[in-house]
Amino acid sequence: MIGTLILNYPNAVRRTASLVGLFAIAALAYWMGIGAKWVGSIVPGLAGVDGSPPPEAGRILAALVVAMIIVANWKVINLLPRLYQIIAVWVELLVLLLLFFYSFDLSFSFIARKIGFLVSQGVVTTLFISAVAIVAATIIALAGAIAKLSKNGLIYGLATFYTSLFRGLPLLMQIYIIYLGLPQVGYVIGAVPAGILALSLCYGAYMTEIFRAGILSIPKGQTEGATALGLSPSQTMFLVILPQAMRVIVPPTGNQFIAMLKDSSLVSVVGVWELMYLARTQGQTEFRHIEMLITASMIYWILSIGLEYVQSRIEERFSQSLKR
Numbered sequence: 001m002i003g004t005l006i007l008n009y010p011n012a013v014r015r016t017a018s019l020v021g022l023f024a025i026a027a028l029a030y031w032m033g034i035g036a037k038w039v040g041s042i043v044p045g046l047a048g049v050d051g052s053p054p055p056e057a058g059r060i061l062a063a064l065v066v067a068m069i070i071v072a073n074w075k076v077i078n079l080l081p082r083l084y085q086i087i088a089v090w091v092e093l094l095v096l097l098l099l100f101f102y103s104f105d106l107s108f109s110f111i112a113r114k115i116g117f118l119v120s121q122g123v124v125t126t127l128f129i130s131a132v133a134i135v136a137a138t139i140i141a142l143a144g145a146i147a148k149l150s151k152n153g154l155i156y157g158l159a160t161f162y163t164s165l166f167r168g169l170p171l172l173m174q175i176y177i178i179y180l181g182l183p184q185v186g187y188v189i190g191a192v193p194a195g196i197l198a199l200s201l202c203y204g205a206y207m208t209e210i211f212r213a214g215i216l217s218i219p220k221g222q223t224e225g226a227t228a229l230g231l232s233p234s235q236t237m238f239l240v241i242l243p244q245a246m247r248v249i250v251p252p253t254g255n256q257f258i259a260m261l262k263d264s265s266l267v268s269v270v271g272v273w274e275l276m277y278l279a280r281t282q283g284q285t286e287f288r289h290i291e292m293l294i295t296a297s298m299i300y301w302i303l304s305i306g307l308e309y310v311q312s313r314i315e316e317r318f319s320q321s322l323k324r
Helices: 002-008 010-032 036-042 056-078 082-102 108-148 153-168 171-185 191-216 220-228 233-270 275-285 289-323
Strands: none
Touching (some): 056 082, 108 275, 233 275, 275 289
């Protein structure tokens, strides 16, 4: 019955859905009290005196105003071409995010004094740790994936034990065990190498499954054809299988790289002067913690956007190579 109504009256259903959405937004705004004071300042008599909570009428009107602004904004953006829709959404949400941060009464002069040190010292260290760990994790993942596809029980057992162990332990615990545990058996290791090793082993274990799934996605006929042409197993893997599997491997691997970039902040617990460590310590100097945390979060976001762009370019390249 409901399906028949939807098919016969699509415009009515859309209008009803729009009304429901409008009242849902209004209810949310009413519950949060969004904009009541602002509306009360425009319409006399709707706001309380001396900043006191506005009466119910003011809150309801504020909710409706907010809802109508959102709906009108939605309608206007829908009139734009798709590219401009995306740009408009990003710009508006970014402005709202900045206004949200601005409401914290931040000390921008303090941020201006410290941001240069955060970038020159913290970002450089973060990028160095992440880059080395990404390369090492990729090599480990490729070796682990090939080992998990091996018919040799010894090699397969080693690979499965490794992936089970390092996927089962929290990364923070791995950092502590490597940094504090290795000296107990005579291997003294610095904080930066310990962080890189922990990140590499942890993400190498996760990426092993990604590489294995990508390799298995290639039909066996490709291997058989390469063997018939006289290629060795290693040549078949690196010249035939992996180039085709990269189309499947790159998207989840790119996500792992972005996660690794953010998880590199965990190495701050062993005293590495990376971005998170400096943001925390510099904020303590003048009790401006929120300023440094917001600044660091924005820097992490910008770095993640850069990795997302690189990932998209790599995906595009492998997709084009397969179409040729």
